[in-house]
Amino acid sequence: MANVEPFIGSRAQKSFIAILVVQAIVVLVMISITFHFVAEYVDFDRSNYKTLPCYLALFIFAELFELVMAFDALRMRNVIQLAGILLFHMALIVFAAIQVHETRTALVTLPDCDGSVSFVNCGGAHTLFRKVEPFLIVTPCIIAASWLVMMWFVRTLYAEFGWAIFRVVGANPAMKTMYQFYQVMICLLKFDFFCFTGVTIQLLIVVLSDSSAEFGLTIAAIPVVLFLLIGAGLAVQREIKWLMTVSLILMLAAETYFYKLVRFYQPSSEQQYITTRATLTVFTIVAFILLLATFAIGLRCFSDFDKGLYKSKTHDAPLFRRKASATAHAGGYKDEPDQTETRLSIE
Incomplete structure (x- = not known):
């Protein structure tokens, strides 16, 4: 055994x-420098400048989320x-x-001019956009370079x-298939949480008026979706049928929340979303x-x-070490598995 x-x-x-740590630090420094330079000259309360906040x-949320997911994946030895x-x-x-x-789009409203006309709103040389553009371009380059290195180490991991990721369910091919779907489900729920939170963060920054109906709907959706994700995780983990049924129904209902995609392109709200529309659409x-x-x-x-499958799973900590204990007998010693050994968890 390995x-x-x-x-x-x-x-x-x-x-x-x-x-991941080095990449996160470098990327957040680049974004913070960009934010600092822009904050000196523009008012972020104006809708067309809200793309930087x-x-x-x-990215702060994304980098923290990725680090937590990485530690969790290594702790659980989860290849998926x-x-x-x-x-x-x-x-x-x-x-x-x-x-x-x-x-x-946010900064350049007068492309055919230089800094002598408007430092903030021009796209020519010696303007605000040209000042922050290198930091904006470096960010995806750093992330792409770290991605290539990460691929190598994921292969090593x-x-x-x-070999051990499906060991908990034995050699039964059907059980291994069920286990794979289980792990994919848990992983998807985690990324669902990030995407929903990402969309919510953007909407709350863009829609700052707490008296608007849209702001209220956005806030009201938070506990509903959190209940959905937590409930679905518990249901699939412990095979609770009624909770899984409710979670699946709520998933279908939650799909209607994406009517907001249409709102991003309505003429009445075009100016409100114009500088964040691409990101909001992708998310x-x-x-x-x-x-x-x-x-x-x-x-x-x-x-x-x-x-x-539920009976095959354990609720102990992940298996990182397996020990053998020598048990004394009358004629000598007999190697037996340690009864306190830590087993693989898939929770």
Whole structure:
């Protein structure tokens, strides 16, 4: 049997986390510099300048979320979640690239002029946009470079502990398939949380008037969606049929929340969303697709209830070390598994 490395005990695990930490620091520094330069000259209370506060808030949340997901994936030795992190990181590249366009849309209203006419609103040389443009371009480049390195270490991590990820359910192919769908479901719920929170953060920054109906609807949706995600996680984890049924129904109902996508392009609200529309559109579409995929996988997991998967799972800490204890007998010693050994958890 292959040796099992402890949590953050191997070079690959340490390197994977180090890459994410260094990348997060560099990216947040670039975004903070951009935010600082722009804040000196513009009023963020104006709707056409709200793209930068959205950008900063989302990337702070995204980097923290990615780090938590990475630690969780290594702690659980979850190869599926590591693959999800790679997809998430690739999405951050797209998001950072879109932000170059959105910042230009916010700052450049007079493209055929230079800084002598308007430092803030021109797109020529020696203007505000040209001052922050290098920092905006560096951000997706740093994320892309770290993504390539991450791919290498994910491959190494798969070789390190990929053999053990389905070990808890034995050699039964049907049980392994059920376990895979279970893990995909749990992973999707985590990314659903990020996408919903990301859309909500943007809407709350853009729609700052707490007296508006849209602000109220956005706030009201928060506890409903959190209940949906937590309930679905508990239901699939413990095979609670009634809760899973309610969660699946709420998932279908939550799809109607994406009517906001139409609002982004209505003439009456065009100016309000013009500089954040691209990001909001991408986040909303991705959230819609993820929730739809979660519903489909949820149906598959629901069909696997009462087929033995729940009994195969443990609720102990993840398996990072397996020990053997020598038990004394009259004629010598006999190696037996330690009754206190830590087993693999898939929660």
